[in-house]
Amino acid sequence: MKTGHVAVIDIGKTNAKLALVDLADLSEIAVITRPNTVRPGPPYPHFDTEGHWAFLLEGLQKFHAQQGIEAISITTHGACAALLDRAGTLAAPILDYEHTGPDETAADYDAIRPPFSETGSPRLRLGLNIGAQLFWQFATHPGLAERTHQIVTYPQYWGHRLTGIGATDVTSLGCHTDLWNPHRRCFSSLVDALGIRNQIAPAKKSSDILGPVLPEVAALTGLPPETPVYCGIHDSNASLLPHILANKQPFSVVSTGTWVVAMTVGGKDVTLDPEQDVLINVNALGDPVPSARFMGGREHDLATLGPYPEPDDAALAVILAEQRMILPGFAPETGPFRGQKAQWIGAQPAPGTALRGAEVALYLALVVARCLQNTGHQGSIIVEGPFAANPIFLRMLAVATQSTVVASKGQTGTSQGAAIVACQEAQFATEGDTISPTKERHLAEMRAYAEAWTQFAGDLAL
Template sequence: MAGNVAVIDIGKTNAKLALVRRSDLAEIAVLKRPNTVLQGAPYPHFDVDGHWEFILAGLAAFQADHGVSAISITTHGACAALLAADGRLAAPILDYEHTVPDDLAKEYDAIRPNFAETGSPRLGMGLNIGAQLFWQFAQDQSLKSRVVQIVTYPQYWGHRLTGVAATDVTSLGCHTDLWAPREGGFSSLVARLGLEGKIAPPRKPSDVLGPILPAIAARTGLSPETPVLCGIHDSNASLLPHVLRQDAPFGVVSTGTWVIAMAMGGTQLPLDASRDMLINVNAFGDPVPSARFMGGREHDLALQGHRVAADDATIARVLNSGVMLLPALAPESGIFRGHTARWIGEEPAIGTPERTAAVGLYLALVTARCLQGIGQEGPVIVEGPFGRNRAFLQMLSALRPGPVFTSTGQTGTSEGAALLWGQGVPEQALEPAPTPAPEHEDAFRPYAKAWGDHLT
């Protein structure tokens, strides 16, 4: 398929616009802006108007410099937009990290479906969209009557581009409490919330919502016929290229603000909802056992902006010293939810390669526990920034029975979202992850065992 796909990629930390050449999935251009949360009334909410201006300006630049054939969309989960009759927001889009939904946790828990129905663990803050909606409707008694349609976050941007309202199965299947993944339909919560007919129709991520609106074409210079794809949840965008290319069993670790471990095939284990294990839904509507933690957030908290590389000798020194970080720096969620982070041994100074190495090893140890807990088998493919973290990759390679690979693209989310348009899947761009040097390889497993012993 010839042409370039402009991918709107709204992550929790950054908003991105990537232009992807569809023939080989190469990223021609990437623009970014911080995903800053606005703190004004009525609650912390996303800066959708700022993002919108950024998107339109970027689309115009991409069209002028390279040409745009289609638009695809991928965003973080746990996010819904409430649309009024005029198509505008009936209320700001709540930041899922705000704690206000917890105020009605007891009341919400009384109506939410169980894990067996939804595959959705009970999460704090607004990480369950059902809890967000329950709280929003309780705070503003007139809101529900003003809401004509509810769309998930990728489709909010699709709606602004096309005027067509939809949801997609991957976003509905992302711990919303609103979806029953094994049945492939809405859960019983939709009726309990009184939202029958108000949640926009679920569609496949690859469906075309429609062409861009005439005003968008005039503003950006894009053809009025430019198609807009329905869109996809970001970790499922990272998974999609591998679902299309790989034979099961295999696993994908999507890294960013969240680290999402996903198992295709593998051993069917009972998932522990109390440890942030869940059922995701892939682009084809299939259930995917998953586990997650805020690895990117923890990485940034631990390093405090100091990106100092750690070579093999430094990694070996940390392994042999026994210095290690225990979970969790972001204890509100994840497989070690509720644990208090602490250092064993002398904490490495901020800005040193030893700290970089220790943090990379820690992140790999948590990721390995996630993969083990969801029954992952076969190779593991690491997407995103941790694919360039040497300590992380070496420890993961030492612990997993199958080989570990990294994706050579800048962001697996953009590649996956671009694949929603057109036909054909280019050859996979994977590289073997760096494995421990022979003289150091015997140090990884004892370190991992000691780390585990400290958790008991």
């Protein structure tokens, strides 16, 4: 495809979205969303796949009737797999990766999981390693392993519902699953250790076409029966793909949302430390990408405790002058400061105030700067998603990294990237405001603040 409209299914951890993207300029013609509410169970917390499916079918019907759809692409959060029975339906609900269940069998799982040197995948708590999910599900739910005919990663679950064809994709497998060897570009030894070699669906590139929509999908949506469905892509890699195709190395992309993922392309050679939540992602071209992440959107919400007015320079000046700080972290199970509990230094601003918003923005920027340092960042930094609309975050990130920061203006970088999966010949240029550290009016104060914060955060780790 070189022209036309691509409907992008975008299932994030917080919201489910459907976006219509025009390949001519990668503009988003329409976007609809619904909350990705986790259902409590039984048998365990799981995603509302039927609610999402009804929402997606209705949206596809409306988008096609109003604008026309030539193709469908899919992007989702990682750490998620679906177990399908022989009929192609779910053998069990799709596990929410924040469930504590997989921790119950952690010791036995750790005895069989491959080392970081093989997979580039750090050992994470909860269900953040898909391998740990599968081990726990099969160990604690009698008969599930026998009922499971095929295992697909999450983008391909939706692709399977649209086409009836099962697959996995390299970006989702390369997202700290323990199931992929990014160096050899094949399944890891864990697939055999778990005994799922014959169940896990074939690994495909994100740009591969799974097939046309099923006849019943065409009937419900009005889509032409030949409408192609592309394999799909992990959401952080969807944000990264346009920039890989458009920019010269080195550079980094910071994808923001519930998860903040910093990905460095062509950076310095550094030793990746899995203890700091550094890992190897796999991009849409199949190449390994040093990455670091933390639950930045979750931390923002836990730190701010609700809406607040946009901080101005006056609020920023107060926080900088008094060196009021937040030390990591609000989601201590993830990130470069794992295990550390958030602390406030100085007077804690009241919720709902610009002062609190400014202090939280500075904190998030400094954690992202540490993530970028851990991945060997060089060059410019492109910020995608909600944090791209936070001026104080962007300014501190530029100062702390001594790098030019570009705030992407796309409504959802993931939808653009997923649309490009359908046409890697599309012309893309990063559009957005550019922030230079040398032009920062509070440069000296921000540098002093960043140095003090770094010292405090380092002391916590001792």
